[in-house]
Amino acid sequence: MTAKKDRRLYGRFTIDFADSPKIAPLSDAAFRTLVEMTLHSRRMLDDGFVDGRIASRKWRRRAIDELLANDVTNPSLSIVDRGYMIHDFAEHQQTRADIDAKREAGAAGGRASAEARGAAPAEPNSKLITESETKTSSSTKKRAAPERGTRVPEGLLITKEMREWAASEVPLVDLDKKLPEFIDYWKSVPGTRGVKLDWLATWKNGMRKQQEFAERDVARNAPPAQPYRWQFDGSDE
Known part of the structure; x- marks a missing residue:
C-alpha cells in the first residue's frame, strides 16, 4: 500500500540553529518568538515579513526587542514598513517564488509525460x-x-x-x-x-x-x- 503523501508545510531549521552565537544567548521567550514568527511567515507565504499588528498581538514586546538587538550587524529581526523582516529568511525557508516555480515545474513535467505517451493528461x-x-x-x-x-x-x-x-x-x-x-x-x-x-x-x-x-x-x-x-x-x- 502506497503511503499517503504529506502535504503539510514545514519550516527549516538547521540542527545547530539553537547553538548559533546570536541565538544561544536568547531568552526562552525570544527564541520561541523567532521560531513562531518564522513559521507564521512561512505559512502565510510572506517571505520573512511579519505584520507589525500581528506581532504586537501575538508576541511580547521585550522578546521582539531582544531579536532586534541580538547582533550588531545582522540581528534576527529588522524593522521595515508596516512590520518586521526576518534576517536571511529566503536562504533557509521556501519562498512564494520557490513554491510557484516547483508547482509550475511539476505541471510542465506532467504535461510533457502525457504528450510523450500520446495520452491525455491525468486528472x-x-x-x-x-x-x-x-x-x-x-x-x-x-x-x-x-x-x-x-x-x-x-x-x-x-x-x-x-x-x-x-x-x-x-x-x-x-x-x-x-x-x-x-x-x-x-x-x-x-x-x-x-x-x-x-x-x-x-x-x-x-x-x-x-x-x-x-x-x-x-x-x-x-x-x-x-x-x-x-x-x-x-x-x-
Whole structure:
C-alpha cells in the first residue's frame, strides 16, 4: 500500500540553529518568538515579513526587542514598513517564488509525460470531492480526463483531510462559510485564469489569504499595547 503523501508545510531549521552565537544567548521567550514568527511567515507565504499588528498581538514586546538587538550587524529581526523582516529568511525557508516555480515545474513535467505517451493528461491532482462524485463514482471513471485543468467544480465538498489541514494552518477561517464564496469567485473568473490544474492547492492558498485577513482583523480590533515599564520593589536601592 502506497503511503499517503504529506502535504503539510514545514519550516527549516538547521540542527545547530539553537547553538548559533546570536541565538544561544536568547531568552526562552525570544527564541520561541523567532521560531513562531518564522513559521507564521512561512505559512502565510510572506517571505520573512511579519505584520507589525500581528506581532504586537501575538508576541511580547521585550522578546521582539531582544531579536532586534541580538547582533550588531545582522540581528534576527529588522524593522521595515508596516512590520518586521526576518534576517536571511529566503536562504533557509521556501519562498512564494520557490513554491510557484516547483508547482509550475511539476505541471510542465506532467504535461510533457502525457504528450510523450500520446495520452491525455491525468486528472488534476486534487482531493476535492463533488456531490456528483459521491453519488456516481462509476461514471467518474468513465469520464475523459480534462486536457489542461478544469473550471471550479460547483459541488465541492470539504473532506476530513481538508478540515484537519485547516485546523492546523488556518484556524480562524470558517470553512463552511468561505466555501460558497470560493466557488462563486472562481466561477466568475473569465477564460483561462479560471482554469486550474490543482483545485486543492488553489483552495488552500485561498484559505491562507482568508486566515491573513482574519488575523489582521484581530490585530485591528485589539487594544493598543501598553509600553513596558520596569517594576521596582526597592530591593535594588
